[in-house]
Amino acid sequence: MPTRQGxxxxxxxxxxxxxxxxxxLDIMDAQGQWIGRLHDIAMNPYADIYPxxxxxxxxxxxxxxxxxxxxxxxxxxIENNIRLKIMGDRLKFSKEIPRSDxxxxxxxxxxxxxxxDDQRVVRVNDIHLLRVENQLYAAHVDVGLRGIFRRLxxxxxxxLIVFLINSKSPYLTxxxxxxxxxxxVLPKLxxxxxxxxxxxxxNKLGSIPPAALADIIQGLDIFVRVSMFKSMESALQNKVxxxxxxxxxxxxxxxxxxxxSANLITNIPADExxxxxxxxxxxxxxxxxxxxxxxxxxxxxxxLGYAKDSAGGLMTTEYLYLKADATVAxxxxxxxxxxxxxxxxxFFYIVDDDHKYLGTTSLRRFFNENPxxxxxxxxxxxxxxxxxxxxxxxxxxxxERYKSSSxxxxxxxxxxxxxxxxxxxxxxxxxxxxxxxxxxx
Numbered sequence: 101m102p103t104r105q106g107x108x109x110x111x112x113x114x115x116x117x118x119x120x121x122x123x124x125l126d127i128m129d130a131q132g133q134w135i136g137r138l139h140d141i142a143m144n145p146y147a148d149i150y151p152x153x154x155x156x157x158x159x160x161x162x163x164x165x166x167x168x169x170x171x172x173x174x175x176x177x178i179e180n181n182i183r184l185k186i187m188g189d190r191l192k193f194s195k196e197i198p199r200s201d202x203x204x205x206x207x208x209x210x211x212x213x214x215x216x217d218d219q220r221v222v223r224v225n226d227i228h229l230l231r232v233e234n235q236l237y238a239a240h241v242d243v244g245l246r247g248i249f250r251r252l253x254x255x256x257x258x259x260l261i262v263f264l265i266n267s268k269s270p271y272l273t274x275x276x277x278x279x280x281x282x283x284x285v286l287p288k289l290x291x292x293x294x295x296x297x298x299x300x301x302x303n304k305l306g307s308i309p310p311a312a313l314a315d316i317i318q319g320l321d322i323f324v325r326v327s328m329f330k331s332m333e334s335a336l337q338n339k340v341x342x343x344x345x346x347x348x349x350x351x352x353x354x355x356x357x358x359x360x361s362a363n364l365i366t367n368i369p370a371d372e373x374x375x376x377x378x379x380x381x382x383x384x385x386x387x388x389x390x391x392x393x394x395x396x397x398x399x400x401x402x403x404l405g406y407a408k409d410s411a412g413g414l415m416t417t418e419y420l421y422l423k424a425d426a427t428v429a430x431x432x433x434x435x436x437x438x439x440x441x442x443x444x445x446x447f448f449y450i451v452d453d454d455h456k457y458l459g460t461t462s463l464r465r466f467f468n469e470n471p472x473x474x475x476x477x478x479x480x481x482x483x484x485x486x487x488x489x490x491x492x493x494x495x496x497x498x499x500e501r502y503k504s505s506s507x508x509x510x511x512x513x514x515x516x517x518x519x520x521x522x523x524x525x526x527x528x529x530x531x532x533x534x535x536x537x538x539x540x541x
Contacts, residue, residue: 244276
């Protein structure tokens with residue numbers, strides 16, 4: 101076999117890559133000598149929710165193939181080739197493929213995807229891998245048509261043909277991915293061949309949204325979680341952090357610098373930021389408050405002053421409001437100016453010059469109205485509201501009675517303090533009911 105020399109040229113490492121893109125890559129030893137090609141990747145399906153790569157299986161030869169195993173710790177990088185830390189003469193090649201409990205090529209490629217009723221759907225065409233530093237995890241299985249063309253090396257040609265026929269075809273942008281944690285590897289009819297059994301009814305996902313990335317991160321070891329999180333751009337970090345559970349947020353903040361944590365807290369809804377600060381150790385929360393901007397600091401200190409199970413403790417101070425002389429046109433301009441607003445943009449709260457609450461209207465009520473119509477004239481007839489010291493049960497009762505998804509919170513001078521959304525109420529009610537139930541057990 102000829103020798104190939106080459107030096108490592110750093111590339112921008114992608115967070116995700118496909119198994120079909122790495123299979124067959126050249127493998128070089130510590131001195132840049134070519135020793136074979138990637139045949140398969142052995143995974144450890146038990147260490148994490150997402151299986152982690154444990155070994156590479158190398159293949160060399162054409163008519164007479166030989167195979168060898170490389171421990172993952174002996175890999176320097178995977179880019180346009182794979183570089184090892186060890187010399188090639190340390191590898192032991194044989195005619196037999198090294199035995200592994202679970203590999204991507206043997207156990208996942210081309211296996212059938214079945215739903216919870218064991219209805220056969222489609223096969224796995226590719227595997228979506230997550231790269232965190234130098235580790236690989238199986239994040240999704242690809243069941244779409246693009247996966248087939250990617251494996252055949254036809255992606256560029258097919259994409260061009262589809263683009264010329266229909267430049268807006270969903271095929272060009274949509275990936276059909278199933279999260280790994282929504283699958284289970286099971287034996288089929290007593291043989292070693294495996295199938296993937298879905299634990300969800302739907303099997304098509306679009307491109308990976310922040311909520312899905314948050315879900316992936318939460319299934320990883322905390323140190324891997326931090327490394328993956330730091331590899332993201334700032335805007336994506338903020339979106340993913342918002343979609344994490346409160347516990348996961350707190351664990352992540354404990355591992356980040358105070359400056360990084362303060363930036364994240366500044367960019368999530370105020371009520372979620374308040375819950376996070378209350379969950380953190382008092383000293384940690386105090387230091388973070390000192391790093392926040394004056395406006396954010398003021399908002400959060402106000403919220404932290406209320407009891408957690410009161411309307412004041414549940415409310416967010418992020419809402420859209422206008423004065424009594426505002427028109428429908430003013431409302432639409434406000435929406436355009438706040439397109440990335442973290443709170444709801446569907447409700448407007450009308451106040452006077454002293455910020456005293458006058459009424460509530462919604463996008464649904466004024467959408468088809470004359471642009472010059474005053475918003476105060478199309479407010480809801482029921483002027484429902486709660487006070488900061490009202491209980492969560494009182495808030496829930498009013499939301500249910502008037503079938504509303506949010507409600508304004510006033511102080512006893514009728515000054516608008518914030519709003520409460522139905523999801524915040526439900527979360528708190530579920531927690532209260534659970535604690536009461538546990539006391540009876």
